[in-house]
Amino acid sequence: MSCFEAALGLRAEGRARVPLDEIWSAYHCAEPVKSAASGKRDSLRTALDALEQRGVLRMPRSPKLWDRSAKPALPHWVHLTAGAAHERAPESTVAWAPELEFARSISHPIQQATLAAVQRFLAAGGRDRPMVPMRERSLEVFGDEKKLDRLIHSSLFQEGRLDLGLLRCFAVSPPLVWEEYSTPSTTALFIENHHTFHSFKRWNEDRLAYRVIAYGAGKAVAKAIGSFTDAAGRLGIERIEYFGDLDQEGITIGAKLAEVAERTGLPPVMPAERWYALLLDRATAVQDIADPGSSVSADSMRWFSPELRARIALLVESGRRLPQELVGWEALSVQPH
DSSP: OOHHHHHHHHHHTTOSEEEHHHHHHHHHHHOTTGGGSTTHHHHHHHHHHHHHHTTSEEOOOSGGGEEOSSSSOEESEEEEOTTTTOOOOOOOOOOOOGGGGGGGGOOOHHHHHHHHHHHHHHHTTGGGSOOEEHHHHHHHHHSOTTHHHHHTTSGGGSTTSOOTTTTTEEOOOOOOEEEEOOSSOOEEEEESSHHHHHHHHHHHHHHOOOSEEEEOOGGGHHHHGGGGHHHHHHHTOOEEEEEOOBSHHHHHHHHHHHHHHHHHTOOOEEEOHHHHHHHHHTGGGSOOEEOOSOOOOHHHHTTSOHHHHHHHHHHHHTTEEBOGGGSOHHHHTTOOO
16 A cells, blocks of 8 residues: 555545545645655646556546646546555454444544544543634644544544544634624625625625625635624624625535525525626626536525526536626626615
8 A cells, every 4th residue: 555545545534535635635745755846746646547547546537527727637536446545454452432432343444543542532531621622632632633624524423423522622613704884784795705895895884785794715604604603693684695706616605605504593695696696797897717617516506596597507507607806896886775
């Protein structure tokens, strides 16, 4: 087994699919010199091709699932085949803590090593430790501050196995930036990008159409929105609108945010249809911009109203994208309340 293959298995945490950022992390760990050289994309692609030829992993077939921002192209993810990057662990003779009795049924050696680290934490008095932010505990227990970010989505965190309470830690939402306005409105508007956020703040100072204008920071908003819960109650927010780029990533962010809000008891997240419609109206203001992302899922598209969905579908099917900066200050300044 190569060092890179083993590192991929560690990043997988029992999952079959490993995203590109984790692939890079594994490669840097296994090949620190090559991963820092000018030809690092070439060497990573060569390493991935070699593992695919050995049957260790599969790379996506669709051209849309590849990063083509530079050459050679790299996959957005790889799928580890059954049995890849690990062998069956020897029969366990560890006297597991009562909370870890399920570890006897775990055959994956990487998962066993993870559980052994938890065992050491508990044996050292971990049950009596104060509750701390998740990444602080992750660094202490595993030597990797982001390991728990990956673990909580793995089979080790299924019901009846590990949980954050056992590790005496809790998840922390990233900070969210927003501006509050004195207005009867009960709607908050979340903006994907910070330049557009600035223009909408400026516009709302006079129009007072929204109680809150918030900066979502792209994909980070799905994790950050939890920090808005208390403010939403304090400000009487009854509805959240989201406005982002019209491309694969931007649409997916909005749809996912709606799901997160529903799960966490926040007010419903709706598409800011007024601004999406204006964005589509302004499509002719720029030359066509290709969307390198994969196709938009039907579930994400259902987030929009039927009328808007039909217009956006035409854009998506043409392989184009519309950045929300098209609805900038000059376009906003002529918009009424």
